[in-house]
Amino acid sequence: MLLLSSLLGIFWFVLALCFIYIIVRPQVGGAVYFETNRQDVEIIMRLLSLKSGERVSDLGSGDGRILIASAKKGIEAHGYEIDPLLVWKSRLRIRRARLGHKAYVHWKSFWKVDLSGFDAVVVYGKPGIMERLRKKFESELKPGSRVVSNVYPIPGWQPKLVEKRIQLYVI
Ligand SMILES: C[S@@+](CC[C@H](N)C(=O)[O-])C[C@H]1O[C@@H](n2cnc3c(N)ncnc32)[C@H](O)[C@@H]1O
Structure with a gap:
């Protein structure tokens, strides 16, 4: 009887966690999860044209x-990511690619x-978040940042370049 009620307790606890994960998490001030496809990742890298010694962040x-x-x-x-499963997955992918000395994932809201x-x-x-992000960029990023x-x-910014639906802005 005790075992049965413990199992039931665990079941309800896990169910509650799933509820929070599926229903509540996407509402917490950011974006839901869509992957950037491989071709678009290449476009992003080209637009960024990162140079040695620079630091980049993916919000x-x-x-x-x-x-x-x-x-x-x-x-x-x-990288800053609020979804713990994606944090775990990305850390695993980084470790597998032996890039742990260059790529870091933080379980933290980018705000x-x-x-x-x-x-x-x-x-x-x-x-819904782009206006707030613009204010954050304007107050924190240094001149010349991309x-x-x-x-x-x-909103309110003029892109320097646009390729497909990917925009490059220079502050
Ligand atoms: C559209 S996906 C993009 C994922 C990845 N950057 C890519 O291009 O494939 C947006 C990601 O932002 C995460 N996210 C949403 N709000 C966030 C916040 N406030 N802080 C950190 N990550 C957040 C979501 O969990 C999701 O993984």
Whole structure:
């Protein structure tokens, strides 16, 4: 009887966690998970034209594909991701690619990150957050920094280049 009620307790606990993960998480101030396809990752890398010694950040780094592409070019890359499963998956992919010395994933909301140490930032957000992101970029990024936004334009900014639906902005 005790075993049965313990099992039931665990079942309800896991169910509650799944509920939080599936229903609540995407509402927490960011974007839901869509992967950037391989061709678009190449476009992003080309638009960023990262140079040796620069640091790049992917805001909402998903499975780490942009971090990995950057690290393969010898660039220090930091991803911020709120989904713990994606944090785990991306860390695994980075370790498998032997890029742990160049690519880092932080389990943290990008709203809580000071971006002033980055030369370039990548984001694949959603319409409702782009205005707030622009204000964050304007107050934290240094002049000359690049921002690449996948799909959603940054309101009030003029892109320097656009390829497919990917925009490059220079501050
Ligand atoms: C559209 S996906 C892009 C994933 C990856 N950058 C790519 O291009 O394949 C957006 C990601 O942002 C994450 N995200 C949403 N809000 C966030 C926040 N406030 N802080 C960190 N990550 C966030 C989501 O979990 C999701 O993985």
